[in-house]
Amino acid sequence: MKILILGGGGMIGQKLIRHLVQNPNLSGEKISEVTLVDAFIEPAIPQGAPFPIHSQVVDITDAHTCQSLVSTKPEIIFHLAAIVSGEAESDFDKGYRVNLDGTRDLFESIRALSGYCPRLVYTSTAAVYGGPYPEDVDDDFILQPTTSYGIQKAIGELLLNDYSRRGFLDGVGLRLPTICVRPGKPNAAASGVFSNIIREPLVGIETTLAVSKDVSMVFASPRSAVGFLVHAAQLDTAQLGTRRSMMMPGVHATIGDEIEALRRVAGEKVVSYIKEVPIHSFAQQMVDAWNFPAFPATRARSLGFTCESSFDELIHLHIESEFDGKIPGQTL
């Protein structure tokens, strides 16, 4: 079984390949080969894989590139590549070129190969939603994104439905919660703030909070994100009908809730590294565009997608995976 991971150099792509190296079977079939591609960085190849891993820097907005990537007919494609929310908002053309045209190039390259219908796992986002919200935001709630990133991802979902219905590919779209705690450096995602205020204090680095503490979000750990992807790759898609995308489960919390969880898990000293500064209007506008309600994600849960049950758990997971259970910021 050949696998192609677009966006394989990103945080989730890297966690995914490390998971596959440890668990080299999908749907009971052995993985024979994985290709990791990324527009920004040559994806790192983890050690000790029981299958060959190829790594390349490519530009999916070049149609020939997509044709070449799918020419070996990988059975599973994870399409994680995207221009993130903040950058798609500040660079209108780039967002559409990568998030819309790039996705379409990929789908068209697949369609051009006759007798080929790969499982395509597409990472959408909770940002396909936009308020005002009713009390219950169920799986039938309309997608009216209020960022260009959300619009581009919602369009990708529609294309995924149509190409799946037509039999060109076998799509599963995952509306990901904000991944938290996101390890590594901040990226251009406007949602970065939700991780920054946990990750940096935990290592004793001051971090500024320039948005309102009332903003609410839906979160899942990096581990859950990988779990969603792997589950989607193996899902019986006959259960999905023509609706290929769904909101993934997540933990609902405001920034204020996050800080309280951090206080419970890591103590006052760690929390003191968060410095509230005057509200930054662009950042606030981006997070206001979401300000998500608690999505019950009934459909995803009933299909076996699972996540954490509290924000405290998300912080504990980060402490375990990044610092082996010790909190550097407590002892500085």
Add this chain to the structure above:
Amino acid sequence: MKILILGGGGMIGQKLIRHLVQNPNLSGEKISEVTLVDAFIEPAIPQGAPFPIHSQVVDITDAHTCQSLVSTKPEIIFHLAAIVSGEAESDFDKGYRVNLDGTRDLFESIRALSGYCPRLVYTSTAAVYGGPYPEDVDDDFILQPTTSYGIQKAIGELLLNDYSRRGFLDGVGLRLPTICVRPGKPNAAASGVFSNIIREPLVGIETTLAVSKDVSMVFASPRSAVGFLVHAAQLDTAQLGTRRSMMMPGVHATIGDEIEALRRVAGEKVVSYIKEVPIHSFAQQMVDAWNFPAFPATRARSLGFTCESSFDELIHLHIESEFDGKIPGQTL
């Protein structure tokens, strides 16, 4: 005030220009000039207009064409041009080229002109919806189209939202019910059957019915369709927020209901021209993809969009406008 009508050669485009000739003001401003363009046919120019009317055959999938069309900065653009449902289903590439790329070309051409933000009235369709439906299908119900046409129109709605939010244009999207009774010849719209079974019998021509009588639809007259467009052109869009499209009001009826209305309005002899034939699988698949519930269209109604209240009224309107109140099929 300059107006541009894309799809000006179509049935609705022609009804719209005739309406504007009779009512040459919008939002209290005099119309100074109208340009009608169409990909298929040079749009007919009605007599006696108090303003100049230009008519051209153009291809909106050519980016230069769109740039040239908007170069005079028309204040109002009606974008009615589309590959209809049946053709978009049978010709995948053509549907995407015109309905998606053509719309994007138009929006991009507008965006390229600085200081320009025209009112753009976009005709979407009830086909952006797809079942399964809950009991109440309100304005918050998700768009999950089950035809390529519906997917393309839903994508156009998302683009309309984003380009409006960004201030590139001032969009209003109208999810049109099936226009009925549609005068003239059948077109490639799969929804043609809903008009055919009324229009042809009224003039004493046999028509075949190759889909199930249980299929239900939402209908509005051509007169209402023009009313929607003209109202949208003059609407205070501050009321719309970031959600620029909405379901228009319509009359809910099954094909069986249509036939009963025809019997009431025109009598048994006229109904006898409908010949039930074995179900045609492609046609049935298309109408099954809709099989619409009664959309309350609460938002549109509250914004002043109005339509007929019964299917009988739709037939009466057709008889008045096409035959001056007499029914040819009754006296053959």
